[in-house]
Amino acid sequence: MITCENLTLKNSIFTVFSGLSFSVLPSSALLISGPNGCGKSSLLKMLAGLIKHHAGKIYWNKTDITEDIYSFQKNVCYIGHKNALKAELSVIDNLKFWTRFKGEEELLDAAISFFQLNKILDIEVGLLSAGWQRKVELSKLLLFDTGLWLLDEPEQHLDSNSLNLLLELITTKTREGRGVVIIASHNPLKIHNSHKLELLDFKQ
Amino acid sequence: MKHLLLLIERELKLSMRNGYIFGLISLFSTLFFLLSTIIPNPNIKEISTIFLVVLFISNTVFAGNIFKDDQQDSSLQQLVSAGHGNMVVVLAKFTSYSMISLSMSGIGTILLAIIYKLHISEVIFYSSILIATSIFINSISILSAALTLTLKNGILLLLIATPLYIGFLLYAITLISAHTTLYSSNNLDSISLITLFAFCLIAVPLAFFSCSYIISEIE
Numbered sequence: 197m198i199t200c201e202n203l204t205l206k207n208s209i210f211t212v213f214s215g216l217s218f219s220v221l222p223s224s225a226l227l228i229s230g231p232n233g234c235g236k237s238s239l240l241k242m243l244a245g246l247i248k249h250h251a252g253k254i255y256w257n258k259t260d261i262t263e264d265i266y267s268f269q270k271n272v273c274y275i276g277h278k279n280a281l282k283a284e285l286s287v288i289d290n291l292k293f294w295t296r297f298k299g300e301e302e303l304l305d306a307a308i309s310f311f312q313l314n315k316i317l318d319i320e321v322g323l324l325s326a327g328w329q330r331k332v333e334l335s336k337l338l339l340f341d342t343g344l345w346l347l348d349e350p351e352q353h354l355d356s357n358s359l360n361l362l363l364e365l366i367t368t369k370t371r372e373g374r375g376v377v378i379i380a381s382h383n384p385l386k387i388h389n390s391h392k393l394e395l396l397d398f399k400q
Numbered sequence: 401m402k403h404l405l406l407l408i409e410r411e412l413k414l415s416m417r418n419g420y421i422f423g424l425i426s427l428f429s430t431l432f433f434l435l436s437t438i439i440p441n442p443n444i445k446e447i448s449t450i451f452l453v454v455l456f457i458s459n460t461v462f463a464g465n466i467f468k469d470d471q472q473d474s475s476l477q478q479l480v481s482a483g484h485g486n487m488v489v490v491l492a493k494f495t496s497y498s499m500i501s502l503s504m505s506g507i508g509t510i511l512l513a514i515i516y517k518l519h520i521s522e523v524i525f526y527s528s529i530l531i532a533t534s535i536f537i538n539s540i541s542i543l544s545a546a547l548t549l550t551l552k553n554g555i556l557l558l559l560i561a562t563p564l565y566i567g568f569l570l571y572a573i574t575l576i577s578a579h580t581t582l583y584s585s586n587n588l589d590s591i592s593l594i595t596l597f598a599f600c601l602i603a604v605p606l607a608f609f610s611c612s613y614i615i616s617e618i619e
């Protein structure tokens with residue numbers, strides 16, 4: 197379970213959001229929506245421990261994440277709106293690196309087959325279409341198998357079949373009670389046992 | 401340790417694939433060739449000075465890319481949020497780029513030793529200067545590269561790194577000049593080299609901790 201209490205985020209000019217509190221129970225998903233610049237991506241980065249919150253607390257399973265940020269981050273799979281893949285390396289080289297760096301070797305085959313990456317394994321990532329690159333990036337969800345998934349617009353560039361695969365993956369995650377999923381997106385995604393959080397634009 | 405080695409392997413592989421090593425060696429060789437032809441029959445002091453200057457210029461040109469590529473495709477965010485700490489990422493970057501520079505310095509020393517038929521004590525002296533300069537230059541390079549990420553421009557690279565680079569470079573060149581004079585002694589050489597490595601001992605941890613802090617502050 198992840199709990200946020202009175203979170204505040206400021207940038208150099210204005211307060212992006214303040215007093216934000218919510219909890220996401222195990223086996224459930226949270227869909228964050230809101231206008232551009234309202235802080236959706238920043239909130240995800242904050243939850244991943246990538247940026248510091250100016251006020252408030254974040255608890256993961258009732259423990260303040262700042263007590264041992266590295267242990268907490270081992271439970272997190274953060275997928276940003278860009279793909280953290282190296283264009284110069286092949287798909288399999290990228291996946292093998294991330295498997296050895298954070299994931300589990302025995303999950304590699306499952307990740308490849310779930311997103312049907314078998315045919316493109318030896319192709320350089322830079323030569324793939326945006327949709328295929330996104331699928332390679334999303335396969336890290338299976339590789340890492342962490343308790344908290346933080347996804348920033350995961351559906352971008354995906355065709356309808358791939359989007360269904362992603363939704364199936366998230367639904368399985370929450371239905372089987374294997375963790376918490378938090379998604380920032382402009383699109384209304386249909387996910388089992390999901391709740392919505394709409395961020396407002398403080399600047400207006 | 402496992403994660404550090406993995407990152408170093410990745411850095412070296414990417415440096416080969418994206419042309420970093422090729423670019424660095426090409427620039428280094430071209431500059432070295434051009435500067436060497438300006439001076440007819442250069443002696444050991446002049447050729448070593450040219451070597452140090454060229455090492456400095458090539459590292460300055462490529463320093464900005466050390467973190468930029470990973471930041472642009474958000475790999476840096478995933479590496480940092482993997483739970484192994486910022487220091488592993490910084491240490492891997494520093495080690496891999498130092499390995500490239502040190503290889504070049506090593507090759508340079510071997511060439512100097514062959515061309516000028518240097519005695520073993522001379523080889524140790526020149527290689528120590530080249531190694532210390534490489535380590536110092538890489539420390540400052542990696543710090544500058546991290547600083548440029550936060551301010552989103554390369555001006556700090558010029559404002560902060562260049563005076564430090566040049567100061568160290570001038571000191572290293574002075575040591576070589578002093579070494580080649582008739583009044584030089586083994587004791588003086590030893591003290592000079594110890595001073596040079598003392599600068600490195602300060603620069604390396606300073607660069608590590610500063611980089612680690614800067615990266616943790618990047619949004």
